[in-house]
Amino acid sequence: MSELELVVKAREFAAEEVLALTLRDPLGRALPDWEPGAHVDLLLGPGLERQYSLCGDPADRSAWRIAVLREPAGRGGSARVHEQLGEGGKVRVRGPRNHFRLEPAPRYRFLAGGIGITPILPMLAAAERSGAEWTLLYGGRTRSSMAFTGELARYGDRVTLAPQDATGLLDLDPVLAGLPDGTLVYCCGPGPLLDAVEERCPAGALRIERFRPKDQQASMDMEFEVVLARSGRTVPVPPDVSVLDAARAAGVEVLYSCTEGTCGTCETDVLEGAPEHRDSVLTEEERAAGDTMMICVSRCRGARIVLDL
Structure with a gap:
């Protein structure tokens, strides 16, 4: 996976407390390809890695655009970006990675809440180019807190903006x-929105991306062995x-980031055994x-369990 x-090159506010950054290679080299739904990791310092969706134009390989919501009660990543990552500043970026791909379909229903508009934005352009029928319902606390509304205006009445202070939930x-059969629903936003959409959506039609881990009904933790196939180690x-x-303590280098099961960085192939999934990334089919x-x-x-590590 690329680390650059x-x-x-540019920073501007896309809404109240939402800072949009345009990132380029210092030497003007083309950036890696990406598709709608992809995100990158910003390596902001030791122990401070954060994931942000790419929300620009996938066809423009000269630049990546991300948008960062300032979260005063967060763990420091958004504050670092807002306060210290100025125009001309450099940042290490890893990716892109995509667990929220836009699959081909004749029609889409897009739903976004707050900063969840960022992965959806390039999906709209892709759906438009494909000739698919689509609509977007986009909510936020207030109209001024909702990012990229100016860009969305070109889509006319296919986009419904629903600020909570004016229209409610x-x-x-x-x-x-x-x-209709064949419709795919794409949703990104806060947990309560995603849970409500899951309750209403037909099985197999929904694709979601979570910024926070989903509450899991997990069984009691038991000790087990993991066989690290490539490393030739078996560790408890x-x-x-x-x-x-456990793998890191055994001296195995593993790529990881969120440690919450939301970013997909540590996804590992299972060679034998049955995993008990507690992530918020994989679909039910996966x-x-x-x-x-x-x-x-x-x-x-x-x-x-035997892993490809």
Whole structure:
């Protein structure tokens, strides 16, 4: 996976407390390809890695655009970006990575809440180019807190803006009731919105991306063994230790970031055994297949699992 040092070529506010950054290669080299739904990791300092969706034009390989919501009660990543990452500043960026791909479909229903508009924005342009029928319902606390509304205006009445202070909570039933066959629903935003959409959406139609881990109904943690196939090691994983931490303690280098099961950085191939999935990334179909797992949070259903590490 690519890790680059990029320079901030432009920064502007896309809404109240939402800072949009344009990142370029210092030597003007083309950046890696990406598709709608992709995100990158900003490596802001030791132990300070944050994931942000790419929200520019995938066809423009000269620049990446991200948008960062300032979160006063956060863990310091957004404050670092807002306060210290100025125009001309450099930042290390890893990625892109995509667990929220826009799949081909004849029609889409897009739903976004707050900063969740960022991965959806390039999806709209892609759906438009494909000739698909689509609509977007976009909510936020206030109109002034909702990012990129100027860019969305070109889509006319296919976009419905619903600031909560004016219209209340998003009215999901008219959007999701009676979906025609073949419709895909893409949703990104705060947890309560995603949970409400999940309750209303037909099985197999929904694609979501979470910024915070979903509450999991997990079984009691038990000790098991993980076989690190490439490293030739077998290590125990006690009840209070993650597979990620056990592998690192055994001296195995593993790429990871959020440690919450939301970013997908630590996704690892499962060669044998049955994972107990506790992530907020994989679809139900991917979970059922059991081919990969997020080792920062997921565990083993049995006594032994073999991983491609």
